[in-house]
Amino acid sequence: QLGISAKKDENFSSWYSQVVTHGEMIEYYDVSGCYILRPWSYAMWEIIKDFFDTEIKKLGVKNAYFPLFVSEKALIKEKDHVEGFAPEVAWVTRSGNSDLEEPIAVRPTSETVMYPIYSKWIRSHRDLPLKLNQWCNVVRWEFKDPTPFIRSREFLWQEGHTAFATKEEADEEVLAILDLYRRVYEDILAVPVIKGIKSEVEKFAGGLYTTTVEAYIPNTGRGIQGATSHCLGQNFAKMFEIYFENDNRERKMVWQNSWGLTTRTIGVMVMVHGDDKGLVLPPRVAPVQVVIIHIPSKDIDTKVLIEACKETAKQLRDAGLRIEEDYRDNYSPGWKFSDWEMKGVPLRVEVGPKDIASKQVKVVRRDNGGKDFIATDNIGASVANILEDIQKSMLEKAREARDACIVKVTSWDEFIAALNNKKMVLAPWCDEKEVEESVKERTKTDQHGAAKTLCMPFDQPELPQGSVCFSSGKPAKKWALWGRSY
Ligand SMILES: O=C1CCCN[C@@H]1CCCn1cnc2ccccc2c1=O
Numbered sequence: 001q002l003g004i005s006a007k008k009d010e011n012f013s014s015w016y017s018q019v020v021t022h023g024e025m026i027e028y029y030d031v032s033g034c035y036i037l038r039p040w041s042y043a044m045w046e047i048i049k050d051f052f053d054t055e056i057k058k059l060g061v062k063n064a065y066f067p068l069f070v071s072e073k074a075l076i077k078e079k080d081h082v083e084g085f086a087p088e089v090a091w092v093t094r095s096g097n098s099d100l101e102e103p104i105a106v107r108p109t110s111e112t113v114m115y116p117i118y119s120k121w122i123r124s125h126r127d128l129p130l131k132l133n134q135w136c137n138v139v140r141w142e143f144k145d146p147t148p149f150i151r152s153r154e155f156l157w158q159e160g161h162t163a164f165a166t167k168e169e170a171d172e173e174v175l176a177i178l179d180l181y182r183r184v185y186e187d188i189l190a191v192p193v194i195k196g197i198k199s200e201v202e203k204f205a206g207g208l209y210t211t212t213v214e215a216y217i218p219n220t221g222r223g224i225q226g227a228t229s230h231c232l233g234q235n236f237a238k239m240f241e242i243y244f245e246n247d248n249r250e251r252k253m254v255w256q257n258s259w260g261l262t263t264r265t266i267g268v269m270v271m272v273h274g275d276d277k278g279l280v281l282p283p284r285v286a287p288v289q290v291v292i293i294h295i296p297s298k299d300i301d302t303k304v305l306i307e308a309c310k311e312t313a314k315q316l317r318d319a320g321l322r323i324e325e326d327y328r329d330n331y332s333p334g335w336k337f338s339d340w341e342m343k344g345v346p347l348r349v350e351v352g353p354k355d356i357a358s359k360q361v362k363v364v365r366r367d368n369g370g371k372d373f374i375a376t377d378n379i380g381a382s383v384a385n386i387l388e389d390i391q392k393s394m395l396e397k398a399r400e401a402r403d404a405c406i407v408k409v410t411s412w413d414e415f416i417a418a419l420n421n422k423k424m425v426l427a428p429w430c431d432e433k434e435v436e437e438s439v440k441e442r443t444k445t446d447q448h449g450a451a452k453t454l455c456m457p458f459d460q461p462e463l464p465q466g467s468v469c470f471s472s473g474k475p476a477k478k479w480a481l482w483g484r485s486y
Contacts, residue, residue: 003338007276012219017148019270023279023343026148033146033153037263040343041149043287044266045156048184049135052158052261055180059173061131061160066113068136070105074112078239081206082112088140090153106139111206111258114161115240122254125165125246130254131173133160149267150224150486157262163242163254167233170255174211174231177259181213181227184261189269190282190394191215192402193226194481196455201436207258208233214454214481216402217271221422223454223483224268229259272398273367279344280366282394283387288324290316290383291340295333295352302329309351312361312376316349319380321387341366346390347383367394406481408461415470415482419443419451424483426461428476429453430469439471439482454481 004022006014020026025041037045053063069092076082082089090106093099107113114132122130135158146152160177164170178195185191193213197203203210213226236242237253246252273280283289292313294305306327316323324345326336333350340348350362360373363383367390374382407418408426418425429435440450456478467476 004276004278004342008219008274013147015276016271016274019274019278020148020267023270025266025270025279031153033142033151035148035152037156040287041266044269044281044285045263047285047287048188048261048265049158051188052180052184053135055183056133056160056177059131059176060129061133061162063134064132065134065136066107066110066117068107070107070113072103072105074116075105077112077116078206078236081204084205085140088142090139090141107136108138108140109258109260110134110136110138110159110161111236115236115242118161118163118254119240119242122163122242122244125244128244128254129162129164129169131160131162133158147267147486149263149265149270151264155262155264157260160257160259162257163237164256165244165246165252165254167231167255170231170257174229174257174259177257178211178213178227178229181229181259181261184265185213185215185226185268186395188282188284189265189272190284190391190398191226191268191272192395192399194455194457195459196457196481198228198455199431199436199453199480200433202453202455204228204230204232206235207231208235212455215268215272216405216424216483217268217486218401218405219271221405221424221484223424223481223485224264225454225485226265226268227259227261230257232256232258273394274344277338278342280394281344281346283346283391286344286346287322288340288343288345289322289387290347290349291324291326291336291345292316292349292351293326293333293336293340295350296329297353300353300356305351305353305356308356312349312351312379315376315380316383319384321380321383337364346387349383365390367397410467410470412470416443419482419484424454424481425451426457426479426481427470428463428467429456429478429480430472430474431456431477431480432469432472432474435469435472435474443484448484451482451484454483454485456480 004018008015027036091103093103139154185193193215198210207230210230212228215224215226234253242254243251292309294309296302313323313325346366348364355361359376364371405423407423409415443451460479469476
């Protein structure tokens with residue numbers, strides 16, 4: 001395979017497309033906006049899913065599966081949340097040569113599938129809390145430019161849908177799930193995120209409030225929504241008549257949450273960490289963490305060399321690491337090095353005759369190219385330590401790059417300058433809808449989309465008395481993080 005021809009800092013979209021295809025993550029498909037997830041990327045989704053699934057089960061969430069199809073009646077039940085999304089809904093109108101009586105929608109999300117059933121299941125406070133999740137696909141017929149993992153017409157996600165007797169329980173779960181999303185990004189994908197609450201304009205219209213983890217792509221200077229955890233309040237309970245009798249025999253509406261994380265996570269990780277040699281995988285999400293490559297030589301019988309490699313591989317597997325051994329004799333070591341670098345494998349172990357003699361191996365880090373020699377005895381622990389160091393330093397490096405792209409301003413001129421300099425902008429804001437709409441209008445240009453609020457960070461800087469909104473001049477209520485986004 002040839003190397004990647006596009007440079008990350010010169011042609012980001014070509015670079016990204018080449019990295020995900022040469023890295024064997026994606027195969028293109030003849031239905032626009034749809035992609036094939038090859039084993040290399042699907043294994044990453046499985047790692048993310050294993051972590052999140054284990055954690056939500058600790059919170060008492062159970063997995064279930066609801067139908068892919070939604071009746072038109074059910075879908076338009078909550079019209080004001082659907083009307084904004086209506087153009088994205090895909091419909092089944094025919095089977096074989098005959099039209100269906102009623103068109104059936106393909107789920108774009110499952111509130112309207114699940115909540116008529118929740119209404120049937122929930123009668124008494126003893127039926128609460130109800131906490132269900134499903135791992136599935138959803139379809140949204142988007143028209144904005146499709147991008148593998150980042151924006152596709154079908155994607156994989158989990159969607160959690162919970163119901164509680166009290167708002168306090170719902171509020172608490174919203175934040176517990178949001179922290180799990182932070183951990184997916186920071187602890188597994190080594191991508192720093194900012195936790196915050198969405199503005200009234202940006203929140204899920206059907207809900208009470210939306211919390212979010214916001215990531216950032218330095219090369220494009222755009223923010224990207226990482227995952228969202230919504231408190232729906234009692235809005236859906238009202239519409240779908242989801243009531244329970246409390247222990248005073250009073251009829252009450254439930255308080256609900258819904259929360260989702262998608263395969264977009266994988267695309268964000270690729271964009272943040274990849275380089276001009278291809279993928280750079282954080283060890284926690286790498287399907288293969290270490291690849292062992294023998295260096296044939298006339299000074300040693302290749303069988304002996306490979307036996308030594310197998311012994312090292314066994315020790316590394318016994319240390320719980322995901323290992324690949326590449327003894328292919330139809331490729332040179334150099335060819336193999338670039339092949340595994342393309343796939344982003346965090347650590348390469350090279351074994352040659354000299355290494356056998358001195359009971360050592362050569363290790364090469366994918367993230368910074370660092371080379372070292374380590375002893376073969378107790379190699380499991382020492383390689384595990386190197387992988388931990390790679391994980392930590394990738395997050396630190398990404399955090400520094402992200403922090404360097406946040407500019408704190410107080411005036412409109414500073415705001416526009418920072419925005420056009422591809423930064424995210426932290427500015428004091430009056431938190432009024434029409435002001436956000438006007439900023440969108442004033443920042444929309446033909447070559448970029450409008451700037452919008454990404455979130456109001458939970459971690460608010462000091463807001464000095466008398467601070468005014470950078471845009472409206474009205475009294476500022478809080479700091480908002482603004483930016484162009486995906
Ligand atoms: O984010 C989440 C997390 C998972 C569960 N659903 C919520 C809210 C989904 C918002 N949404 C997003 N796109 C849509 C597209 C078509 C119809 C409806 C919708 C829609 O309701």
